[in-house]
Amino acid sequence: MHLNLKNTFTNLPADPEKDNYRRQVLKACYSYVTPKKTAKPSILHVSDEMLESLGISKEESQSDEFRDLFTGNNTYPDSTPFAMCYGGHQFGQWAGQLGDGRAINLFEVEHNQQHWAVQLKGAGETPYSRSADGLAVLRSSIREYLCSEAMFHLGIPTTRALSLGLSGDEVLRDVMYNGNSAYEKGAIVCRVAESFVRFGNFEILAANQDHDTLKELTDYVIQQFYPHLGAPSKETYLAFFKEVAERSMEMVLGWQRVGFVHGVMNTDNMSILGLTIDYGPYGWLEGYDFGWTPNTTDSQFKRYRYGTQGEIVGWNLFKLANAIYPLIGEAEGLQDALEDYKDNYIQRYNKMMLEKLGLSIAFEEESAFIQELEKALHKTETDMTIFFRLLSNLKKDKSQDPLTVVKEAFYTFDSITDEVKEQWNNWFEKYFDRLGLETDADQDRKEKMDKVNPKYVLRNYMAQLAIDEADKGNYDLIEEFYQLLKQPYDEQPEKEKWFAKRPDWARHKVGCSMLSCSS
Numbered sequence: 001m002h003l004n005l006k007n008t009f010t011n012l013p014a015d016p017e018k019d020n021y022r023r024q025v026l027k028a029c030y031s032y033v034t035p036k037k038t039a040k041p042s043i044l045h046v047s048d049e050m051l052e053s054l055g056i057s058k059e060e061s062q063s064d065e066f067r068d069l070f071t072g073n074n075t076y077p078d079s080t081p082f083a084m085c086y087g088g089h090q091f092g093q094w095a096g097q098l099g100d101g102r103a104i105n106l107f108e109v110e111h112n113q114q115h116w117a118v119q120l121k122g123a124g125e126t127p128y129s130r131s132a133d134g135l136a137v138l139r140s141s142i143r144e145y146l147c148s149e150a151m152f153h154l155g156i157p158t159t160r161a162l163s164l165g166l167s168g169d170e171v172l173r174d175v176m177y178n179g180n181s182a183y184e185k186g187a188i189v190c191r192v193a194e195s196f197v198r199f200g201n202f203e204i205l206a207a208n209q210d211h212d213t214l215k216e217l218t219d220y221v222i223q224q225f226y227p228h229l230g231a232p233s234k235e236t237y238l239a240f241f242k243e244v245a246e247r248s249m250e251m252v253l254g255w256q257r258v259g260f261v262h263g264v265m266n267t268d269n270m271s272i273l274g275l276t277i278d279y280g281p282y283g284w285l286e287g288y289d290f291g292w293t294p295n296t297t298d299s300q301f302k303r304y305r306y307g308t309q310g311e312i313v314g315w316n317l318f319k320l321a322n323a324i325y326p327l328i329g330e331a332e333g334l335q336d337a338l339e340d341y342k343d344n345y346i347q348r349y350n351k352m353m354l355e356k357l358g359l360s361i362a363f364e365e366e367s368a369f370i371q372e373l374e375k376a377l378h379k380t381e382t383d384m385t386i387f388f389r390l391l392s393n394l395k396k397d398k399s400q401d402p403l404t405v406v407k408e409a410f411y412t413f414d415s416i417t418d419e420v421k422e423q424w425n426n427w428f429e430k431y432f433d434r435l436g437l438e439t440d441a442d443q444d445r446k447e448k449m450d451k452v453n454p455k456y457v458l459r460n461y462m463a464q465l466a467i468d469e470a471d472k473g474n475y476d477l478i479e480e481f482y483q484l485l486k487q488p489y490d491e492q493p494e495k496e497k498w499f500a501k502r503p504d505w506a507r508h509k510v511g512c513s514m515l516s517c518s519s
């Protein structure tokens with residue numbers, strides 16, 4: 001197996017200490033560390049697309065060499081694995097140094113003019129592991145592996161995944177933090193992205209008042225990933241910030257469009273490239289509910305609920321602005337950019353919602369019109385994915401009863417009260433009026449709507465089914481979902497059973513509706 005290594009991040013200042021023990025790291029962006037050897041490594045699944053992206057053949061992916069490299073049991077010749085140093089605001093509070101506690105970067109690869117950073121998640125302790133073990137379990141690794149690839153195919157910026165492996169070791173976890181620890185299978189995901197740099201990489205340097213390294217990191221990120229912005233200067237730093245804000249907005253609008261709830265939007269989980277990163281206790285909306293978060297750790301304040309994700313990105317950008325402020329020395333430009341984020345977000349959110357509704361003409365009352373729809377969706381438990389997908393079947397000549405067209409989206413259609421029905425009918429009246437102004441024929445509108453309203457997403461209970469099967473040693477569902485979610489916007493008649501509301505057994509099951517950070 002030959003990989004075209006092209007390391008760039010390791011040109012930044014390294015921690016001089018090479019021993020692997022917990023410590024505070026100063027004046028450095030990373031620490032060298034070697035992945036842990038494991039008892040009996042095996043590879044459960046590989047992404048054929050990422051193989052191709054990295055220039056690895058299918059045959060090579062079946063070799064012992066591949067298995068050992070991507071489970072951390074061997075290092076690639078002349079590579080120097082390392083863990084990144086970053087900090088972060090967790091649930092609104094500055095948490096100090098965090099860092100790659102269970103991610104180890106292997107190397108960077110250049111292939112077909114694309115640049116990739118390759119890292120293992122769950123490959124053992126690092127200087128940043130704090131009180132934890134640096135390991136990951138099968139359940140959370142399956143969730144990350146399947147969902148990051150699914151998000152890519154939904155057209156939402158994200159880190160990718162190359163492989164899912166088992167370490168052969170057992171890992172002790174207390175899933176719901178209630179004193180019931182149990183051994184689970186250890187697993188390792190190989191993740192791939194242009195870069196894994198986070199807002200927190202900047203924050204830790206600013207917090208340590210290490211402005212020299214902060215400048216080095218910022219200049220590196222701009223030259224490597226935002227080269228069109230030009231040579232480093234105060235103007236470039238501001239332009240960089242604006243583009244990070246733009247990309248982050250694009251990302252979170254994607255989440256809102258498909259009903260993805262990240263669950264832990266701490267600043268250490270915000271990519272500087274606007275990628276969805278760190279798939280932990282995430283979830284997909286089942287009942288359409290602004291107040292929903294899958295993360296039980298956040299169940300009291302619900303800081304990271306569906307309805308606030310756009311606002312939280314703005315809050316996180318504010319923290320990034322503070323971190324890079326020393327390089328600019330003036331707050332005004334950054335403040336304006338943050339204000340712009342807020343204003344633009346509302347407009348862009350509305351535009352996105354109109355697209356979901358197949359409406360191309362903006363109008364003055366669009367905010368009220370969208371809010372009226374959102375209110376109706378909250379009145380009874382309504383599956384978001386099914387609602388928008390079925391809505392594209394509506395004919396604008398009013399020949400159908402609109403509620404009947406979307407009937408399947410409601411969990412308990414028969415119990416919808418007359419009052420709520422009237423609310424729906426009022427909204428549909430307005431919707432028909434808007435449709436009447438559009439020039440698209442029904443079929444054309446349907447095609448456009450079906451490109452932004454997925455038919456298939458990784459429903460929470462689906463991920464859990466794949467996990468339960470994998471625990472028993474059967475990996476067929478992982479492959480089935482991996483393939484299914486490659487074409488989330490296409491009709492796949494033989495897979496229709498996955499276009500269905502959450503079954504009742506999954507309503508209160510751990511892993512389906514309730515997840516913790518324990519992974």
Ligand code: AMP
Binds near residue numbers: 102136
């Ligand atoms: P997360 O909430 O998963 O984004 O993690 C927050 C911080 O905790 C990061 O610095 C992680 O690297 C670290 N962390 C999470 N789980 C572990 C673990 N099992 N071992 C070591 N560090 C971990």
Ligand code: MG
Binds near residue numbers: 269278
């Ligand atoms: Mg994280």
